[in-house]
Amino acid sequence: MDSFSDRTKRRLRDELLDAAYEAVVAGGYDGLRMAEVGRRTGVSRQTVYNEFGDKWGVLQAVAARETERFLVEVNAALAAHTDPIDGLRAAVECALRLASDNPLVKAALGQPGSDQASQLLTTRGQQVLELSHQRLDAHVREHWPEVPAEDATTCVDVALRVVLSHIVNPGAAPAVVADQVARVLGPFLSARRS
Numbered sequence: 184m185d186s187f188s189d190r191t192k193r194r195l196r197d198e199l200l201d202a203a204y205e206a207v208v209a210g211g212y213d214g215l216r217m218a219e220v221g222r223r224t225g226v227s228r229q230t231v232y233n234e235f236g237d238k239w240g241v242l243q244a245v246a247a248r249e250t251e252r253f254l255v256e257v258n259a260a261l262a263a264h265t266d267p268i269d270g271l272r273a274a275v276e277c278a279l280r281l282a283s284d285n286p287l288v289k290a291a292l293g294q295p296g297s298d299q300a301s302q303l304l305t306t307r308g309q310q311v312l313e314l315s316h317q318r319l320d321a322h323v324r325e326h327w328p329e330v331p332a333e334d335a336t337t338c339v340d341v342a343l344r345v346v347l348s349h350i351v352n353p354g355a356a357p358a359v360v361a362d363q364v365a366r367v368l369g370p371f372l373s374a375r376r377s
Contacts, residue, residue, distance in 0.1 A: 198224045199234060200248055203241045208286045211294025215241060243310055246303045249287050250311050254318045256281060261319070267327045267372050271338065272365035274319075275346055279357035282350040292351065304351050315343055330372060338368050 185193075202223035206215045215238055218228040235241040260277035264270035282288045291300035303311055316339055323335040330338075342364055349360050 195224070195226070195230075196234060196244075199226075199231060199241075200245055203245050204249070204287060207242065207245060207294075207300065208290045211290050212238075212242065212300040214294065217241070242300060242303065245287065246291075246311055247314060249285070250314050251318075253278065253281055253285075254315060258318065258322045261322055262326060267323070267330055267338075268365050268369040270323075270326070271342060271368060271372070272361045275342055275364045276357045276361035278346045279349055279360055282346075283353070283357070288350060301351065304347055308347065312343060312347070316340060319343065334372070338372060341368060 199220055202220045203215060205223070206219055217231045217238060220241065221228045221231045231241065235244055257274050257278050260273040261270040264273055288304075291303060294300070302308065316336075320336055320339045323330065323339060324332060327335070345360070345364055349357075354360065355363070
């Protein structure tokens with residue numbers, strides 16, 4: 184059981200992340216101010232710095248939490264299908280639909296300072312990519328043990344990179360992209376399961 188102190192720290196962190204999320208959604212990376220995050224949660228700016236290190240650390244923490252939330256729905260889409268190819272198709276479509284409606288993603292790509300925030304999905308996106316890869320790879324291995332582990336990892340990696348590419352630079356509709364990914368990776372998965 185967590186101590187009172189641990190629960191209080193976790194609650195404060197969640198409140199700080201809520202305030203930071205709202206600031207980024209409202210004003211992009213340029214709108215994220217440590218003093219404002221502190222004010223909204225009733226703590227000093229120094230407390231925000233102590234928790235996250237710097238402004239980039241706050242943005243990374245917000246992105247990590249949002250990624251975890253995303254992955255709950257994406258994993259549910261995967262789990263709704265017993266066939267890995269159908270699951271892959273559903274997960275890709277789900278991820279692209281979620282991203283297109285997500286206020287944080289929109290702010291990261293289109294608000295002032297978006298060149299900074301968008302780096303979480305591009306040149307400095309390793310944290311989002313690794314977190315997504317870990318969660319999805321574990322899910323695939325658990326639900327479709329007939330797919331060899333190395334092949335599951337490869338499929339997850341390719342699908343994630345295609346999804347991130349379409350989030351940053353949208354192309355066809357989510358269902359079309361999902362069908363394309365399933366069509367390309369489907370034969371690979373089918374051959375590995377035989």
